[in-house]
Amino acid sequence: xxxxxxxxxxxxxxxxxxxxxxxxxxxxxxxxxxxxxxxxxxxxxxxxxxxxxxxxxxxxxxxxxxxxxxxxxxxxxxxxxxxxxxxxxxxxxxxxxxxxxxxxxxxxxxxxxxxxxxxxxxxxxxxxxxxxxxxxxxxxxxxxxxxxxxxxxxxxxxxxxxxxxxxxxxxxxxxxxxxxxxxxxxxxxxxxxxxxxxxxxxxxxxxxxxxxxxxxxxxxxxxxxxxxxxxxxxxxxxxxxxxxxxxxxxxxxxxxxxxxxxxxxxxxxxxxxxxxxxxxxxxxxxxxxxxxxxxxxxxxxxxxxxxxxxxxxxxxxxxxxxxxxxxxxxxxxxxxxxxxxxxxxxxxxxxxxxxxxxxxxxxxxxxxxxxxxxxxxxxxxxxxxxxxxxxxxxxxxxxxxxxxxxxxxxxxxxxxxxxxxxxxxxxxxxxxxxxxxxxxxxxxxxxxxxxx
Numbered sequence: 001x002x003x004x005x006x007x008x009x010x011x012x013x014x015x016x017x018x019x020x021x022x023x024x025x026x027x028x029x030x031x032x033x034x035x036x037x038x039x040x041x042x043x044x045x046x047x048x049x050x051x052x053x054x055x056x057x058x059x060x061x062x063x064x065x066x067x068x069x070x071x072x073x074x075x076x077x078x079x080x081x082x083x084x085x086x087x088x089x090x091x092x093x094x095x096x097x098x099x100x101x102x103x104x105x106x107x108x109x110x111x112x113x114x115x116x117x118x119x120x121x122x123x124x125x126x127x128x129x130x131x132x133x134x135x136x137x138x139x140x141x142x143x144x145x146x147x148x149x150x151x152x153x154x155x156x157x158x159x160x161x162x163x164x165x166x167x168x169x170x171x172x173x174x175x176x177x178x179x180x181x182x183x184x185x186x187x188x189x190x191x192x193x194x195x196x197x198x199x200x201x202x203x204x205x206x207x208x209x210x211x212x213x214x215x216x217x218x219x220x221x222x223x224x225x226x227x228x229x230x231x232x233x234x235x236x237x238x239x240x241x242x243x244x245x246x247x248x249x250x251x252x253x254x255x256x257x258x259x260x261x262x263x264x265x266x267x268x269x270x271x272x273x274x275x276x277x278x279x280x281x282x283x284x285x286x287x288x289x290x291x292x293x294x295x296x297x298x299x300x301x302x303x304x305x306x307x308x309x310x311x312x313x314x315x316x317x318x319x320x321x322x323x324x325x326x327x328x329x330x331x332x333x334x335x336x337x338x339x340x341x342x343x344x345x346x347x348x349x350x351x352x353x354x355x356x357x358x359x360x361x362x363x364x365x366x367x368x369x370x371x372x373x374x375x376x377x378x379x380x381x382x383x384x385x386x387x388x389x390x391x392x393x394x395x396x397x398x399x400x401x402x403x404x405x406x407x408x409x410x411x412x413x414x415x416x417x418x419x420x421x422x423x424x425x426x427x428x429x430x431x432x433x434x435x436x437x438x439x440x441x442x443x444x445x446x447x448x449x450x451x452x
Contacts, residue, residue, distance in 0.1 A: 002212045004097065004184075005234060005275055006371050008052040009360050010313035011045055013038065014283040015055055016065050017335025018316055021077035024063055027110070033079035035087050041340055042094050048319060048353065049360030053091060054187055054216075056101025058084065064331075065101070066189060067108025067155055071173040081180065088181050099185035099214060100177065104170050104202075105193045106149075106156040109141070114157055118143060129166055131158040150190060161198040171205045178210050191217030191227055191236065199232045216277055228274050238276035238310060240264070245280055245304060246288065249297040252401050254384035257304065258376060261386065265309040265374040272374070276310040283315065283335050287324035289349060295321065296444040298352055300399035303446035306359035307388065307397045309374050319356050321349025362422050362448055368393040378410050383441055387413050394451040395422075400441040407440045416451035423448050 015021075019034035038055075045053065057065030060073040074084045088098050107114060113126040121144060122135055132148030139146045140154045150156040159166055177183055186206070188194065199217070206213045217227045219236040228236045241264070244257035264271040280288040280301060289295055298321055306312050317324075317338050324334045344350060363369045372390035379385075383400040385408070394414045400406050412435045419430040419437055423446065430437050430449065441447055 010052045011050040012054045012315045014335045020337035031076040031080045033083045035079045035083045052097040054099040062108045062110050069110045097184035102186040103189045105190040106158045131160045185214030187216045192219040238278050246291045250293045258379040278310040279313045289321040319353040320347035321352045368395045396449040398441045398447040419449035
């Protein structure tokens with residue numbers, strides 16, 4: 001595992017929404033350099049401590065970005081290839097890595113090779129490019145054939161990645177994006193729908209071009225190690241802990257997230273050597289402030305996010321606790337255009353960004369939080385304590401959803417004389433006697449303490 005990945009603090013931007021692009025691509029307009037709007041946010045990313053930006057989708061598409069038309073062109077609604085190249089350069093100058101969406105499971109119906117199939121039928125040279133093609137039935141679009149869609153969405157046509165021509169095409173696309181834009185990683189959309197052997201070949205190909213390229217897979221369910229392992233992807237999205245993080249706070253039941261963390265990263269944890277991608281919301285799910293029953297729980301929730309094993313990520317705008325809820329099966333409200341000055345000054349949770357910045361700073365200065373061993377220390381319904389240890393550094397994390405401060409006795413996993421609270425400006429300390437300490441966790445708050 002490359003050291004930069006373990007040290008990454010991710011920020012996630014859905015560019016079509018963020019930049020205020022039209023919902024539909026007319027395919028004839030001149031490119032508009034809306035990507036330049038991201039440049040104004042670079043100082044904000046640096047102030048948060050962000051060092052990795054996941055941005056996507058970017059390929060030219062018909063509507064939402066995942067219905068690809070042209071893999072070699074930045075969507076005209078966002079600008080040109082040169083606009084994106086300039087953005088990557090500016091981000092790199094600010095020491096921020098760039099990870100893009102790789103949408104290789106499916107294409108849109110306006111993809112040129114699919115149009116050729118519609119026009120030429122069984123005479124098309126691309127019949128074997130699409131999964132499940134069957135000329136004995138019709139599609140819901142009344143094509144004289146049917147095909148495999150993604151997740152029942154027939155405007156997303158599944159590619160046949162068993163076809164060597166398709167694989168070669170995708171690999172050429174990846175090579176182009178690496179060489180043309182100097183990207184640092186690829187987030188593989190719908191990775192859990194892609195053939196595992198294809199992912200292994202893709203991984204080998206990527207490493208042959210750029211050995212430290214980060215490969216992240218979108219995986220919703222299943223055994224994450226099927227996709228993330230030494231022969232395939234570096235990491236996958238940690239939807240198990242996404243659910244546990246909000247649900248344990250809503251139910252005031254820390255046993256849920258404690259179970260997941262111990263199962264994944266504890267002694268004998270099944271993913272203890274995998275840097276899973278951790279998040280509390282994204283472009284597909286409701287904003288965290290709407291998912292939580294009590295906005296006061298934003299504080300302990302983010303304290304866990306930035307101290308648990310794996311790679312923490314913030315979805316744009318959620319550092320201020322902005323709202324966004326799916327409606328009428330639409331994700332538009334989750335993907336808004338934002339004005340930096342307006343959202344930073346007028347959000348009802350505007351102080352959250354300062355808390356996140358502090359959490360990021362603590363994490364970036366702690367090897368234990370970046371790659372230390374995870375151990376459960378104490379679990380109760382409304383408070384939770386765990387440790388992270390690497391070499392001679394040990395961090396104790398304690399969170400609570402109680403309505404008033406709670407005092408608890410804990411047993412430390414290492415020797416020490418005191419606990420120093422890294423969250424308090426004065427560095428408040430708790431004494432340790434024989435590996436035992438009595439601590440007081442703030443109401444709906446957290447302690448992050450270093451053992452000395």
